[in-house]
Amino acid sequence: MLNIKELLDTVKASPYREIVIHAPHTGVVEFTGLKAGDRVHGRFGEYKEKPGTLLGHLTREKNKKPIHAPEKGEVGMIRTELEGKFVEAGEPLVTIKHFLTRQEVIELVLQKALYLFRAPERAKYYFVPEVDQKLKVSGKRSVKVREGMELMIVSRMKRETPLSYSGPEGIIYSVYFGRGDNVDEGEPLIGVCPEDQLSVIQDVVARIQSEWEEE
Amino acid sequence: MSGTGHKVLIANRGEIAMRVMRACVGLGLDFVCVHTPEDVHSGHVRLARELGGEGAVYRIHSYLDANELFAVADAAKATAVHPGYGFFAEDFRFARRVVRRDRPMEFIGPSWWVIRDLGDKINTKRIARSLDVPTVPGSDRPVYSEMEADEIAASLFEFQATQGIIDGVIMVKASAGGGGMGIEEVGSFDEFRSVFRRIRNYAKRNFGDEGVLIEQRIFDFNHLEVQVVSERGGRNHVHFGTRNCSIQSTGKQKRVEVAPGFAPGVVPYTFDAARTLADITDYSLAMAREAGYDNVGTWEWIVTPRGEPFLMEVNTRIQVENGVSAVISRVKGQPVDIITEQIRLALGQSLGYSQEDIAFEGVGIEYRIVAENTDNRFTPCAGTVTRLSWQEHDWLRVFTQVPPDAPYDIPMEYDPNLALAIVWGTDLDEAKARGLRFLDELVLEGTVSGREGAFYTNIRYLAGMTGEILEF
Numbered sequence: 001m002l003n004i005k006e007l008l009d010t011v012k013a014s015p016y017r018e019i020v021i022h023a024p025h026t027g028v029v030e031f032t033g034l035k036a037g038d039r040v041h042g043r044f045g046e047y048k049e050k051p052g053t054l055l056g057h058l059t060r061e062k063n064k065k066p067i068h069a070p071e072k073g074e075v076g077m078i079r080t081e082l083e084g085k086f087v088e089a090g091e092p093l094v095t096i097k098h099f100l101t102r103q104e105v106i107e108l109v110l111q112k113a114l115y116l117f118r119a120p121e122r123a124k125y126y127f128v129p130e131v132d133q134k135l136k137v138s139g140k141r142s143v144k145v146r147e148g149m150e151l152m153i154v155s156r157m158k159r160e161t162p163l164s165y166s167g168p169e170g171i172i173y174s175v176y177f178g179r180g181d182n183v184d185e186g187e188p189l190i191g192v193c194p195e196d197q198l199s200v201i202q203d204v205v206a207r208i209q210s211e212w213e214e215e
Numbered sequence: 216m217s218g219t220g221h222k223v224l225i226a227n228r229g230e231i232a233m234r235v236m237r238a239c240v241g242l243g244l245d246f247v248c249v250h251t252p253e254d255v256h257s258g259h260v261r262l263a264r265e266l267g268g269e270g271a272v273y274r275i276h277s278y279l280d281a282n283e284l285f286a287v288a289d290a291a292k293a294t295a296v297h298p299g300y301g302f303f304a305e306d307f308r309f310a311r312r313v314v315r316r317d318r319p320m321e322f323i324g325p326s327w328w329v330i331r332d333l334g335d336k337i338n339t340k341r342i343a344r345s346l347d348v349p350t351v352p353g354s355d356r357p358v359y360s361e362m363e364a365d366e367i368a369a370s371l372f373e374f375q376a377t378q379g380i381i382d383g384v385i386m387v388k389a390s391a392g393g394g395g396m397g398i399e400e401v402g403s404f405d406e407f408r409s410v411f412r413r414i415r416n417y418a419k420r421n422f423g424d425e426g427v428l429i430e431q432r433i434f435d436f437n438h439l440e441v442q443v444v445s446e447r448g449g450r451n452h453v454h455f456g457t458r459n460c461s462i463q464s465t466g467k468q469k470r471v472e473v474a475p476g477f478a479p480g481v482v483p484y485t486f487d488a489a490r491t492l493a494d495i496t497d498y499s500l501a502m503a504r505e506a507g508y509d510n511v512g513t514w515e516w517i518v519t520p521r522g523e524p525f526l527m528e529v530n531t532r533i534q535v536e537n538g539v540s541a542v543i544s545r546v547k548g549q550p551v552d553i554i555t556e557q558i559r560l561a562l563g564q565s566l567g568y569s570q571e572d573i574a575f576e577g578v579g580i581e582y583r584i585v586a587e588n589t590d591n592r593f594t595p596c597a598g599t600v601t602r603l604s605w606q607e608h609d610w611l612r613v614f615t616q617v618p619p620d621a622p623y624d625i626p627m628e629y630d631p632n633l634a635l636a637i638v639w640g641t642d643l644d645e646a647k648a649r650g651l652r653f654l655d656e657l658v659l660e661g662t663v664s665g666r667e668g669a670f671y672t673n674i675r676y677l678a679g680m681t682g683e684i685l686e687f
Contacts, residue, residue, distance in 0.1 A: 025276040025283045026290070060286035061316075086290045089276035089283070090252055121664065122597055123627055129420065156627035157595040182627075185664055 227299025357426025449507030486522025
């Protein structure tokens with residue numbers, strides 16, 4: 001039986017996540033004057049249409065690309081020694097100490113409660129067109145999965161093969177990968193909630209909604 | 216040479232990056248290479264450090280980000296760009312940017328307008344027809360109109376009938392599709408229209424673009440190539456013979472390439488194979504002259520069971536299989552490296568020889584070594600190579616990015632080729648015997664998710680196909 005209190009206590013004991021912002025590509029980096037300890041915010045607005053705090057710019061071939069904070073938090077480390085220098089792709093630039101949001105906590109706890117259908121191998125994953133369409137139109141919880149159902153397309157080395165679902169029948173409650181992401185073997189792809197456990201899961205969500213206070 | 220002082224940005228990965236590096240070193244040129252995080256353990260990164268030091272290696276996000284490549288070129292002060300094959304090799308806009316940007320560089324490939332003109336298949340066909348060069352029928356681009364589709368389908372069935380193919384089949388596929396989705400075979404013109412409509416709707420629904428390609432389902436044709444090398448300025452052209460690339464995986468990926476393209480007098484053919492080879496070579500050179508071709512390139516042909524050739528397309532770049540043409544070629548009695556020729560010609564050197572100076576000796580076979588399950592639609596393995604080794608011979612060259620002394624995780628983002636092996640023999644029988652010997656001595660072991668039994672290779676398949684080389 002799921003012990004929600006215990007799970008919540010574990011999360012509360014370490015309610016932060018360190019986010020490392022890497023250079024998304026090569027280029028010359030310029031920071032905006034932020035320093036360690038400064039507060040930053042992530043995307044906001046009714047539709048999350050407004051970008052987070054501007055952390056710096058990365059310029060390559062006259063293209064100046066802004067780098068924004070993806071989440072709210074506090075600047076931990078900022079690599080000011082790289083100011084004005086050419087950096088390679090993947091170079092760590094800034095770290096942000098991020099206090100977990102209510103939604104993130106829900107997702108964390110749900111990973112313990114849901115049946116996780118995991119990636120059988122390192123690859124890119126896509127839902128088959130019929131499922132993808134349904135997820136887009138009607139949302140995650142509109143899709144029911146059952147053993148043997150052709151659910152995804154596994155894409156690697158220019159080849160695509162179908163992947164059938166294996167696990168208990170239920171509805172897709174969480175999706176853990178994005179379009180075009182590389183997913184490592186064993187990482188969860190989706191969280192499935194068996195129908196008879198739907199009320200338990202909804203209780204978990206309701207409880208976190210009421211108990212977790214965001215910063 | 217006039218190219219001395221150049222520094223070449225190698226905008227590619229794996230074995231081709233390694234061959235370009237070695238060619239640069241041979242020409243006395245500096246180079247800089249790039250790699251993505253997935254390729255950090257690739258042999259091309261290690262070789263770049265060995266030959267060029269730490270400063271010769273830059274980590275990038277993607278081989279397909281032109282801005283990033285140019286940023287590296289500027290940071291490294293590169294003066295020329297070699298695109299290798301794939302990625303930007305046949306992108307005329309990229310080639311044009313290389314030579315027209317604020318800090319212009321040399322593009323090591325054909326001039327951008329040549330890539331543009333021959334990359335446009337309709338234009339290529341127009342040039343071909345103007346020279347009475349036969350071209351393969353089929354759609355050159357996505358088809359949207361039902362009337363146009365009907366015309367193309369009718370012409371394909373008619374073409375197959377003229378080739379003596381009784382049960383002709385054509386393929387109808389979603390232009391934007393992939394992985395076998397949205398493809399149907401059609402066996403008669405009566406079925407065609409309903410299949411076309413169905414695939415068009417499928418394409419629209421799933422890919423947002425209802426373009427459909429209509430092509431021949433090729434069963435009994437051979438796939439031949441002519442290796443052309445041309446000087447900058449587009450005036451002097453030579454060829455380095457023909458190749459036969461008919462042994463392919465089910466996904467139409469080449470697995471064995473042989474030079475020359477047929478073995479008349481050795482293998483029995485129902486047509487004059489020597490005449491066919493001469494025809495495709497003459498046609499290719501005529502088109503190269505007409506188009507003002509000005510670097511290395513490959514003219515790709517299908518040859519019917521009656522020995523009739525039809526031009527498929529022109530690849531305006533260096534090909535994977537360039538080495539199998541080089542291994543049978545001699546220029547003024549000396550060995551030749553086509554990548555070296557490509558670089559020095561792109562940097563402005565003159566050819567320095569004519570067709571009369573080029574001679575051909577023996578037979579070359581190139582094997583593409585891939586971790587794949589040939590019994591299951593050639594599905595590639597995304598695993599770890601734990602051992603790749605072979606016996607050295609003076610008739611063998613192996614090109615690989617797999618490090619010899621460390622496990623190698625096969626990146627799943629790129630082409631699954633692990634190694635190319637080029638075998639040479641004085642004649643077809645010797646080349647085949649040596650090929651089989653190489654494959655027998657080759658060791659390729661690995662794991663998938665830690666399991667040895669799940670790691671597959673195509674070595675047995677390659678050995679099996681060796682017996683069929685150059686047979687029609």
